[in-house]
Amino acid sequence: MGWVVFAFVFWVAAIALNSWLARHPLSETRLGKLLVPTIFGVTILVVWEALVRGLEVSSVILPPPSAIAAKFATSLPILWVDFVQTIVKGALSGYAIGCGAAFLTAVAIDRSKFLQRGLLPVGNFVAALPIVGTAPILVMWFGFDWQSKSAVVVAMVFFPMLVNTVEGLAASSAMQRDLMKTYSASYLQTLFKLRLPAAMPFVFNGLKISTTLALIGAIVAEFFGSPVKGMGFRISTEVGRMGLDMVWAEIAVAALAGSAFYGAVALIEKGVTFWHPSQRG
């Protein structure tokens, strides 16, 4: 009972602290902007821990955060092997191939209005479909190892990336293109000096959407068959053995990897598109 009361009191106190902080001038600073969400996150963890202990929830239903952290710390080698198998081999290779191919395709069809008009609606349509369903087929074609995961990722990221890049290549204004024409710039010069730089915000939008899709594709594809390592494999087998602390540890790895991946792309974007209004001020 004590733990439940503690959870409730802690919750109320944290909410009160946060609303006080939000009205305080401190909240305008960088520190305040970081502090409020951190307090919220810590509160969730503390309340989770206290409720699990107080209500004596069985660890096969919901393990407390402390148990997950302990499991995380003791099974670092396994987590690392899974991380390399799923994220580095499966997701990253597929991400690079898929985004690269989509980018090149977009540049290639850029000169033909006909191809664009045909491919864009098809691409938009396919981007909304549950492509992850191709996983069983691709696992059958490319075998159980990371190549099939990489193929699923390619299929998932290709169309969102294609649509964004084509949109981006159309982003420069008629005035700017006319200016290039008065300079008597060739097609390639216009492409490299005007249209590709102008397309970068759109390209990075596609790259950012694709980071999450890549991880989803790589993990879900492992549910359809994988060697005895990998995050999706570990999640599905540990769930079967009721080793939920390990499952949560894998989820923590997925969350960290997902945010880091996204963060890295966002950081590169900041460097490349420093001129864009959304990056200033």
Added chain:
Amino acid sequence: MRSVIPILTMVAAIVVIWYGAAIGMNAQWARDQAARAGTTLSTSELIADTWSQERPKLPAPHQIVAELWKTTAMMKPTSKRSLVFHGWITLSATMLGFVFGTGAGILLAIGIVHSRSMDMGVMPWAIASQTIPIIAIAPMIIVVLNSIGITGLVPKAIISAYLSFFPVVVGMVKGLRSPDAMQLDLLRTYNASKPQALWKLRFPASLPYLFASLKVGVAASLVGTIVGELPTGAIRGLGARMLTGSYYGQTIQIWSALFAAAILAAGLVGIIGLVQRLTLRRMGAV
């Protein structure tokens, strides 16, 4: 309308490439079979065989269409082998989850817009959660809920609600904030209360954003339901059809389930697009 011809050309090209790929990928099996029978195949026999195998590596489009037709129109919808039956299971879980996820998302967005501490505390997490492959927790939710006796529709609906929740929150917060200061000031001069401002200004202004995120959300919901159907031992639903198909090498079954899922997704997104167009036209926004 002028893009109809390019689109049709593109679709035709895809079908042609597909038939070609089917020949290439299935030829090995056909040749092996012929060699085992001690015969050799002429080119036309080889092509005919690659387009009509029982378990091809890549089924030809007409085989998938035939399978779709056989499992939808030719079977009773209550039969366990009918895709209508499995599609309905998936659709009902998706819709239940989507409705709850969207409702909760809109409520949280209203809270975030009206409370500064919630905005600062919750919003960064809502955005960060979009970069995380949430779907990884799907098997766990299913199995845990199973172990405490909740089975059937609800666990899948929870996953699909969870997946549609965050896109709606992020889109709705943007939408509810979209009225500019001038309009908010006008309402203040009218002495409008906060609920009035919400109902008469913020909510109508947010509709375009809401519909955009609903389209993302419903597609995510469907994916969530399908993935949620995988670890239950593959009994019912489109996801289960894919899994049993991959266990038994029934490629045509996988492809037909995949097409059914695609048609479902396209239908759901299309319906939302239609509602969007009708609503925005009545509001005079288009």
